Amino acid sequence: MAESAVPSDPETGLGSTASGGTTADDLAAPSAPATPQGDAPTIDTPVTTKDEAQAASEATPKRARPPRPHRGEEVELRVDSLAHGGNGVSRTDGGWVVFVRGGIPGDRVRASITKRKKDYGEAVIVELLEPSPERIPAVADHPGAPWQVLPYERQLEIKAEQVEDAMRRIGGHKETVIEPIIPSESQWRYRNKLEYSFGTEPDADGNSRLVCGFHAAGSWQKIEHIEDCLLASELGNQARNVVYRWCLEEGLEPYDRKYQQGFLRNLVIREGTRTGDLQVRIVTSPGEFDVMGLGQRLDEELGEGTLTGLLWTQIQTVGETTYGGDTELVGGDAYIHEEICGLRLRISPEGFFQTNTVMAERLYELAAEYADLQGWERLFDLYCGSGSLGLTMASRAGELIGVEIVEESVADAATNALNNDIRSARFLASDARTGLPDAIEEVGRPDVLIVDPPRAGLGPRVCRRIIEAAPKRVVYVSCNPTTLAPDAARLVEAGYTLRKVRPVDLFPQTPHVECVAVLDRNPDAPTPEKGPLAKAAK
Numbered sequence: 001m002a003e004s005a006v007p008s009d010p011e012t013g014l015g016s017t018a019s020g021g022t023t024a025d026d027l028a029a030p031s032a033p034a035t036p037q038g039d040a041p042t043i044d045t046p047v048t049t050k051d052e053a054q055a056a057s058e059a060t061p062k063r064a065r066p067p068r069p070h071r072g073e074e075v076e077l078r079v080d081s082l083a084h085g086g087n088g089v090s091r092t093d094g095g096w097v098v099f100v101r102g103g104i105p106g107d108r109v110r111a112s113i114t115k116r117k118k119d120y121g122e123a124v125i126v127e128l129l130e131p132s133p134e135r136i137p138a139v140a141d142h143p144g145a146p147w148q149v150l151p152y153e154r155q156l157e158i159k160a161e162q163v164e165d166a167m168r169r170i171g172g173h174k175e176t177v178i179e180p181i182i183p184s185e186s187q188w189r190y191r192n193k194l195e196y197s198f199g200t201e202p203d204a205d206g207n208s209r210l211v212c213g214f215h216a217a218g219s220w221q222k223i224e225h226i227e228d229c230l231l232a233s234e235l236g237n238q239a240r241n242v243v244y245r246w247c248l249e250e251g252l253e254p255y256d257r258k259y260q261q262g263f264l265r266n267l268v269i270r271e272g273t274r275t276g277d278l279q280v281r282i283v284t285s286p287g288e289f290d291v292m293g294l295g296q297r298l299d300e301e302l303g304e305g306t307l308t309g310l311l312w313t314q315i316q317t318v319g320e321t322t323y324g325g326d327t328e329l330v331g332g333d334a335y336i337h338e339e340i341c342g343l344r345l346r347i348s349p350e351g352f353f354q355t356n357t358v359m360a361e362r363l364y365e366l367a368a369e370y371a372d373l374q375g376w377e378r379l380f381d382l383y384c385g386s387g388s389l390g391l392t393m394a395s396r397a398g399e400l401i402g403v404e405i406v407e408e409s410v411a412d413a414a415t416n417a418l419n420n421d422i423r424s425a426r427f428l429a430s431d432a433r434t435g436l437p438d439a440i441e442e443v444g445r446p447d448v449l450i451v452d453p454p455r456a457g458l459g460p461r462v463c464r465r466i467i468e469a470a471p472k473r474v475v476y477v478s479c480n481p482t483t484l485a486p487d488a489a490r491l492v493e494a495g496y497t498l499r500k501v502r503p504v505d506l507f508p509q510t511p512h513v514e515c516v517a518v519l520d521r522n523p524d525a526p527t528p529e530k531g532p533l534a535k536a537a538k
Helices: 050-058 152-170 234-250 291-302 357-371 388-396 407-419 432-443 459-469 481-493 531-536
Strands: 074-078 088-091 097-101 108-116 120-130 193-202 208-215 223-225 264-271 278-284 309-314 326-332 336-340 343-347 378-382 399-404 425-429 448-451 473-478 496-504 514-521
Touching (some): 074 120, 193 223, 208 234, 234 278, 234 291, 291 326, 343 388, 343 407, 357 388, 357 448, 357 473, 357 496, 357 514, 378 388, 378 432, 388 407, 399 407, 425 432, 448 459, 459 481, 481 514
Parallel strands (some): 097 120, 378 399, 378 448, 399 425, 448 473
Antiparallel strands (some): 074 108, 088 097, 108 120, 193 264, 208 223, 309 326, 473 514, 496 514
């Protein structure tokens, strides 16, 4: 998945605002399948997204619609399934759909309604009345690992089922081959990047104390402190604790998200899994503090030379984000480096790179297998980020053209091509919709096009540009099967065949999953210069 402007980690939600969990809004597919007339869903229709809950409600006569509990009311529910995005799906006795945060199939719970919509509700568990037979004890008190209560084999089964459900039911791809999911090599301590948030919580005496951790599930204000993040490496976790203890000793105040005042905002820890690089970036409101003292403490406790770079970002925005602002290099290198598929890559502080290095390599190998390059093709890479995906295929293509909207990442991509002696690559700083026609005008149409968009997917406009470009093959790397499915349907309608899809698990203990899909252009597909596609692509 490529970089987006969302101020949180796009793959897992372990960022400054979305780290706590998934809401029903996160589950919505941008283009839910239309329901044929005469086959309107009832309140018993299977539901896996908010759109489907809405469709089921709208197709039910108003007088037959189920009663809705009020916000704050407690109800007993049986969780039947898991929605795309990870929340449990249940229904009240009257049939009203409720997404239960933290529920898994088979749980019987008493839950409090936190959101009350016409078509669905959201709830949090107050009491686990009867645990699911599949539920296992949690390994860590961690809001960013909601699926740790499921055995890993079951996590894989559910992710594979949800990918197939999205492709078959949301996208209508009935005949497409869905290949077996590729499991992660590590189930814990696999992330090379984590964004922590500062906040406060009452201590034993009722006074506020500084905490550093993740947003509580469903909360934009409450921060849950964490001592040992089992998704981080031991070194990364040690660095986090050094910074936290130093800030505590200095008496630094956290940013208050409600009153929009305070100093400490976020802490970003990045590592090169295979290079040993370690970068610490502290994010604050404008102000002053002894940042050199922080660097000295890190060197003392981690060991001289362990820290690759220390950066300080000052942000004035009201909303919580680690992107933008003014970043100062306090000491060391402003970049970290990582090795993947035989390449050594430079990554900027705000640049995108897959957060599970080992499985990112497996993901890229699968994408290259699907691309099946023969050495002569013109390869386009949309949403190319720092160029990692396209550059790993460059030696098998005639030339590589990357398009990326973040200029800092484009600079990284160009540097990575130069440092790896890849002379056949060039990169354009542009959004995908306008950059693709510009690239075609400059070098000609692509033979193969790879895309790695954010969770929102390509959408109709970028799909139209791809149709206009008419590549013979499209390799789609997706972090959200509910947007991959309708995007692929748009391409199929324009003359492509979706040949196969394969899920890859980069994010154990979470509901998130990556997929790689390959679409081939049919020989009899209308060309974009002729027929209705030319008009649609404008």
